[in-house]
Amino acid sequence: MRIGVILPSVEVQRRDGIDLATAARHAEDAGLDGVWHGDHLAVGTPTVDCMVALTVAATATRSIGIGASVFVPAIRPLVWAAKQVASLQLVSGGRLRLGIGSGGGRAQWAAAGVPFGERGHRTETALRLLPRLIAGDPVTLPDGTDVRLAPGADVPPLWIGNASAAAIDRAARLGDGWFPSLITPAAVGAGRSRLPASATVTIGALAALGDAPGTPSRAELASGIAAAYRHTAHDADQLPITGGTDEAAARVAEYAAHGATHLVAGLSGPDWRAQVDLLAEVRRRCDDVIAVGG
Template structure:
């Protein structure tokens, strides 16, 4: 199981006196496999633009994967989205991992000037055309315009986000993997069965998780995290309690192993706690424990 971490939010950076470059290097030095950043336009919370944040992480590190969790290409003109992705793949030396989604509420889409009802078809078009655009092959856009981008780059893995049946089928048709977040191991196993029934090739399964490790004062409890998950994602209380990674590394590793047994090969954790660096160190210990 490969384990990555979501880079600290603007709020956490200020609290912990931690910039994105330092955070990415810390995760790499700790032994994690990847660092990740979300793609949000107009949520009300302070955020760094996804491709800017990942470019900082890429140029500050040498080995670790650089991931978008998840990039929303349909919010942008497709060629601009492809150019940004190609740039990230270039400056990272081919380390990009591209989660792709169509999420965000109507306000975000309105802010981008894109009708909310078009998010699904625009995402399908992006997944269909991005590989050719990224390699520098000639592409005819939906409006008939020809375009060829340069320089061409190796296409990163395209992991389709969301746990819905629509997302699973989109991953089977157009992606290299499925990337649901905050779902139970049993739900992962059920999604894997759907993938196996519809995909014509092997697909990677990556899980987005939430973790609050250790017992330092101020660390959220499992009940705290479960309550937030239940409210935000409409899970039952029982399912929500089955999702967070909490406790010491051995306890958390047991839960990660359940996801691995359900078919997941990657896990990306957003961490909560009084110190981001400490959480990353504990998450790296979870990774080492799972491997052994």
């Protein structure tokens, strides 16, 4: 099981006295598999542009994976989106993993000047054309314009975000994997059964590890998830990854048993670096739990 971490928000960076470059290096030194950043144009909390944040992380590290969780190409001109992705893939030395979604609230789409109702069609078009644009192949756009980007880059794996039926269908048809967030292990298994055997399944999760003062409890995290994402109380209680490293490793192993191969954790705790260290220990112990379980 490969485990990565969402880079700290602007608020957490200020709280903990850490910048993105230092955070990315800390995650790499701790032994995690990837550092990730979301793609938000208009949200209620301050956020750095996804591609800028990941470029900082890429240039500050040597080998750790660099991931978008998730990139929303449909709010951008398609060729510009492809240029951003190809450039980041080149800068990172081929370490990019590209989660792709069509989400975000209506405010984000309005701010981008893109009709909310076009998100599905624009995302489908992006998934069809991005691989060839990123690779530097000649492409004819839907309006008839011929374009070829240079330099081309290796096409990163495209992991389709969201747990909806439409997203699973897109992952099966147009992606290399599926990337749902805040989803129960049983729902992971149900979605996995609809994907090709070769597909990667990556889970976005919320974690608060250990028992340091100020660490949110499982109940507190579950309550927040239920309120923000309209999960039932029963489902929300299954979603947070909390407790000591053995308990958390067992929870991650449960996702692995239902077909997940990667997990990307957003951390909710009083000290981001300490949480990363605990998450890295969970990764090591998870391998043992999975091995014992067969």
